[in-house]
Amino acid sequence: MAGAKFLKFDTQTLHAGQRPDPATGARAVPIHLTSSYVFENVDQAAALFNLERPGHIYSRISNPTVAVLEERLATLEGGVGAVCTASGQAALTLAIMTLMGTGGHIVASASIYGGSRNLLAYTLPRFGITTTFVNPRDLDGIRAAIRPETRLVFGEVLGNPGLEVLDVPSVAAIAHDAGIPLLIDSTFTTPYLCRPFDHGADLVMHSCTKWLGGHGTAIGGVVVDGGRFDWEASGKFPTLTEPYAGYHGIDFAEEYGPAAFVMRARAEGLRDFGACMSPMNAFQILQGVETLPLRMRGHIHNTRKIVGFLEEELYSEKGAVAWVSYPELADHPDHALAARLLPHGAGSIISFGIRGGGGGDGGREAGRRFIEALTLFSHLANVGDAKSLVIHPASTTHAQLDAEALAAAGVGEDMIRLSIGLEDCGDLVDDLKQALRAATRG
Amino acid sequence: MPLTDLTDLTVRGVPVFVHTGGRPLDPARPAVVLIHGAGMDHGVWSLQSRYLAHHGRSVLAVDLPGHGRSGGEPLGSIAEIADWVVALLDAVGLERAALAGHSMGALAALDAAARHGGRVEAIALLGVAERMPVHPDLLAAARAGDPSAIDLVIGWGHGPRGHGGASGGGCPVPGLALIPAARRLMAAVRPGVLGVDLAACDGYGQAADAAGAVGCPALLVLGAQDRMTPAKAGRALASRIASSQVVVVPQAGHMLMSEAPDAVLDALAAFLSLRRD
Secondary structure (H helix, E strand, O other), rough: OOOOOOOHHOOOOHHHHOOOOOOOOOOOOOOOOOOOOOOOOOOHHHHHHHHOOOOOOOOOOOHHHHHHHHHHHHHHHHEHHHEEEEOOHHHHHHHHHHHHOOOEEEEEOOOOHHHHHHHHHHHHHHHHHHEEOOOOOHHHHHHOOOOOOOOEEEEEEEEEOOOOEOOOHHHHHHHHHHOOOOEEEEEOOOHHHHHHHHHOOEEEEEEEEOOOOOOOOOEEEEEEEEEOOOOHHOOOHHHHHOHHHOOOEEEEEHHHHHHHHHHHHHHHHHHHHHHHHOHHHHHHHHHHHHHHHHHHHHHHHHHHHHHHHHHHHHOOOOOOOOEOOOOOOOOOOOOHHHHOOOOOOOEEEEEEHHHHHHOOOOOOOHHHHHHHHHEEEEEEEEOOOOOOOOEOOOOOOOOOOOOOHHHHHHOOOOOOOEEOOOOOHHHHHHHHHHHHHHHHHO | OOOOOOOOOEOEEEEEOOOOOOOOOOOOOOOOEEEOOOOOOOOHOOOOOOHHOOOEEEEEEEEEOOOOOOOOOOOOHHHHHHHHHHHHHHHHOOOOOEEEEOOOOHHHHHHHHHHHHHHHHEEEEEOOOOOOOHHHHHHHHHHHOOOHHHHHHHHHHHHHHHOOOOOOOOOOOOOEHHHHHHHHHOOOOOHHHHHHHHHHHHOOOOOHHHHHOOOOOEEEEEEOOOOOHHHHHHHHHHHOOOOOEEEEOOOOOOOHHHHOOHHHHHHHHHOOOOOOO
């Protein structure tokens, strides 16, 4: 008999979660800028409030425009459902708050976005949730850091900004041995390059602001539920397996099975913490998701060309590049792992250092001259824009880290982080070339 | 006196899990037993059970033996499942109950109503047909525990709401994705169970006769886009039942409860005369 047929990834980026608007026939996703929704009658209102019927009540909890994006991202990741949030940071916070309370402990990769590190290292301890940071390549260290009160293992597929590749299948196995889930920040790779659920992860989050939106316009985040983790068997997650007074004693795992986490995250997390995504932002991000495959192919094409140029500089006698890090390079420590987990490309972030910065400042001054000489690359705190971007992590995104933490995160004083956009590659190379000359002229 | 606490419920000595829709059983209320389909569990009723429990009914959304949180082995025939449902009523202390079944569960509800008429108040049959033949390749894949069997069931089982595309798409529950959710639900079922269930559906040839023997009122809820149990075949079955009504849900495939939860609830509410508590 014929095999099962499902729409393919590229098609789903355009169609998942949406049909032409039944009221108007609108083909594009309408922007539902409404705070609330008229109830059909008193019984329907009561049923919606008691989770007896599905539907929209108030746009802090759900909104039809945002729901299209949520279903589309869940479909692209292969997850059972998703909750969109005001930002990527809100997504991480929502995931953590859904899983644990005071006394909870997290084991996190030391190579993560500086903002995530701030949340885990400095802010959450104030609420009784602590984190142990571990080198993402140290699998034994990750295992050893897990304690009886650990409720989550957290890492990024591609570390920021060091580009360490996380061995997702092995880390997932370590987490599962301890009866806890693995949350992956997949912002740098998007589901086009990597679907962490296929490699054993349980939850996935993104800053949608980056490659999913893709145009540097709208802030947003999402947390996606893989639906595979057995909360009941773990016994460590009363928020999902015990009656919740907030909805008349509902037991989310019993009621919703594989969708327990995502239903609680919405019903409690969005309702009470309120960090919802605006429908305008959801619309902007949806426009980006519709061209995700095209853009990611373009990002990867340009990134490989730029890596090639930087390597030429690295190996030429008068070249200005001291080192280049990109997981597809043969000398990258995670080269083999990247080939396995990221066969379609290892993202569009490159980090490198400038040779002969001099001045005994570890290359910081050469980096400053380089960044200020660039004309096409924009110097700003973002990645994943259609336009090419540059930043000096040690003085900006990771500035809150002390020297030891910077070293643990793989952030050197001389590190320059490039986010490669979709411009003509020749123009990008020309810009890098002239800026490197300016940086090394002294 | 019926039980109100089903925590340690056993049927024929085997532990059984029953979801009661978020509130305990109330002996004063009429009961409705929700019977899931092949390779599923009580979770397929998650968009109905809570509503029913808050609208005048005691709800027993069961995990059949070998499924979900229940113990034991899956039952090998529709008649065995029907008899087990009656044994469940005995174990709980219920003289009568309405039965609502989906797919394999619908055949079991039909069979129970035909052979145990005194115990069945009414039947609601969702995604049902006179015959449910299963393709030999699917049966073989399910018996072997091949994941392609799950993909075949959910691929064929969903209509445009699940598959999306130019005319469909859009899960009724904000933020959920129908096909991945169904895949995870079925993947959680123990190996080999789907094969036993599908063989039970394939082997049941008594639906037409059973329909003729049903004395209680029957509701059939059919998906207009159902490719597993086409609405036409459901109507044929309904025509053999003395007192039956048919609701055909537009745009819905075989997975009616998740594809069209409100339409299913509206049909059940009218049929069972539900009123808010």
